[in-house]
Amino acid sequence: METRLEVRLREPNPLFTRWLERWLREAERRQQRSQHKLRQALEALKSYPLPLYSGRDCSVLRGFGGTLCQLIDEELRQHRAASQPQPQTTTAQYEEQVQQVVKAVQEKQQKTKKDPAKKPTKKAQLEQAAAEERERVVEMLPDSFEVLLLVDTQETSGKNKRVLDQTRSYLQSLGADHEVRRLTVGDFLWIARDADGSELVLPYIVERKRMDDLASSIRDGRFHEQKHRLRQCGLPNVIYLIEDYGDNEQLGLPLDSLLQALANTRIQSGIQVVRTENHYRSMCYLAGMSRALRQLFLSKSLHSVDRAALGSSSCLTDRRVGLLKFRDLYEDSAKNAHLTVREVFVQQLLQLHSLSMERALAIVELYPTPRLLLDAYEACEEVDQARRLLAGITCGALERPLGEKLSKCLYDFYGSEFR
Structure with missing residues (x-):
C-alpha cells in the first residue's frame, strides 16, 4: 500500500509571516475588525508548504483578499528597495528538508495512525465565502450589464389569498424588467x-405605502x-411612494395628520415623497424610473465601493460611479444587524408616545446610551430636577425645546422600568 507523504519546508515564507504577525499585533492592540481576517491568513500561510513570491501568489490561500495581497506587494517593494533580496532556498537545502520530513512522517506512522484532517464545516465555508466576496472588487464597463428592478417578496404575496397583489402583473404589462427577491x-x-452575476445597487430605494398603511405605521x-x-442603509436617494386609499376616508388617523407627517418626512428627514392615485399608477412610476435609470447608467463605468466611500463615489454626472454591492447592502441592512448601543437607544425612544426622530436624536446626541441618561438622573439632587433634566434640549429646524411634560414622561418611564 502506497503511503502519501506531506512535504513541507520548515519556514518557506519567513518575510510574509513576520509582516502578518506584525500587522496582527497592531490590529489586536487597536481592537480592529481586521484582526480576525489577519489571524486566519497567518494560519493559512504557516500551513502552506511552498515558497510564495508576491501578494498575488498569496491569493490562493484562505484569508488573503485583494487588500491584504496589495499590502504584501507594497511591503515587498519597500523591502527590496531598502536591502538586497534574501537568496532563495537552494536545491540542496530543499532536498535535505524533504528527507527530514519523510523521516519524521515514517517515524510517526510507526507509532500511531495520523487522524485525517477535518474538513471545514458548511457554516465556516459560507463565512469564508462571504468574507472573500466582501473584499472582491467588482468592475462593470459601459453596456456590459443590465439594469433590473428588485421587488421585495412582501409586495407580491398577501395574507388574504383571495386578494392577490397585482404588483408583478402590472410591471410585466408595463415592460419593466424585474425580479422578486x-x-x-x-x-x-x-x-x-453583469454576465458574471455580480450585482451593484443603484443609489435609489423606494418604500411603498398606502395611506391606511401609513396611518397604521404611525400609530x-x-x-x-x-425612516x-x-x-x-447607505443609499443616498430614498423615496416614499404613497398611494391614495380610495377617497382617503376611514384611515385610522385624520388626513391632515398624515399630510403633516409626509411634509415632515420631506422637509426634516430629506426623504422624497411621491403620491399616486392607486396601485397601477405606482407601478407606472416605478416602470418610468427603470427606463430613466437604464438610460442614465448603461453608458457609465461602475465599480464597487464600501459605504464609507459611497458619498464621494456616487456623483451621477461622472463617467465612473462607485456603488454598493447588493450582498453588502442586504447583510448590513438586516434588521438589528450591527446596531450600536446608540442606534438601539434611538429605536427604543421612538416607541414612546410623542417622540419623533428629531427629538430622539437630540436626546441621544447628549446622552448616547441609556446608562448615561440614568447616571445623569442619579446625579440630580432632587426628583423635580431630574424630571426637568431633558426639558431644555432643543431639536428641529426651529430648535424647539422638548418641554417639561415630555421630560417628565421620560423620567417616569426610565425611573420605573430601568431601576
Whole structure:
C-alpha cells in the first residue's frame, strides 16, 4: 500500500509571516475588525508548504483578499528597495528538508495512525465565502450589464389569498424588467448585473405605502423606525411612494395628520415623497424610473465601493460611479444587524408616545446610551430636577425645546422600568 507523504519546508515564507504577525499585533492592540481576517491568513500561510513570491501568489490561500495581497506587494517593494533580496532556498537545502520530513512522517506512522484532517464545516465555508466576496472588487464597463428592478417578496404575496397583489402583473404589462427577491430594507430598488452575476445597487430605494398603511405605521411606531433604517442603509436617494386609499376616508388617523407627517418626512428627514392615485399608477412610476435609470447608467463605468466611500463615489454626472454591492447592502441592512448601543437607544425612544426622530436624536446626541441618561438622573439632587433634566434640549429646524411634560414622561418611564 502506497503511503502519501506531506512535504513541507520548515519556514518557506519567513518575510510574509513576520509582516502578518506584525500587522496582527497592531490590529489586536487597536481592537480592529481586521484582526480576525489577519489571524486566519497567518494560519493559512504557516500551513502552506511552498515558497510564495508576491501578494498575488498569496491569493490562493484562505484569508488573503485583494487588500491584504496589495499590502504584501507594497511591503515587498519597500523591502527590496531598502536591502538586497534574501537568496532563495537552494536545491540542496530543499532536498535535505524533504528527507527530514519523510523521516519524521515514517517515524510517526510507526507509532500511531495520523487522524485525517477535518474538513471545514458548511457554516465556516459560507463565512469564508462571504468574507472573500466582501473584499472582491467588482468592475462593470459601459453596456456590459443590465439594469433590473428588485421587488421585495412582501409586495407580491398577501395574507388574504383571495386578494392577490397585482404588483408583478402590472410591471410585466408595463415592460419593466424585474425580479422578486427578499429585501432587508425598502420595497423596491434597482441593481446593475453583469454576465458574471455580480450585482451593484443603484443609489435609489423606494418604500411603498398606502395611506391606511401609513396611518397604521404611525400609530404603532414603525414609521419612524423605517425612516431611520432607510436613511442608514447607505443609499443616498430614498423615496416614499404613497398611494391614495380610495377617497382617503376611514384611515385610522385624520388626513391632515398624515399630510403633516409626509411634509415632515420631506422637509426634516430629506426623504422624497411621491403620491399616486392607486396601485397601477405606482407601478407606472416605478416602470418610468427603470427606463430613466437604464438610460442614465448603461453608458457609465461602475465599480464597487464600501459605504464609507459611497458619498464621494456616487456623483451621477461622472463617467465612473462607485456603488454598493447588493450582498453588502442586504447583510448590513438586516434588521438589528450591527446596531450600536446608540442606534438601539434611538429605536427604543421612538416607541414612546410623542417622540419623533428629531427629538430622539437630540436626546441621544447628549446622552448616547441609556446608562448615561440614568447616571445623569442619579446625579440630580432632587426628583423635580431630574424630571426637568431633558426639558431644555432643543431639536428641529426651529430648535424647539422638548418641554417639561415630555421630560417628565421620560423620567417616569426610565425611573420605573430601568431601576
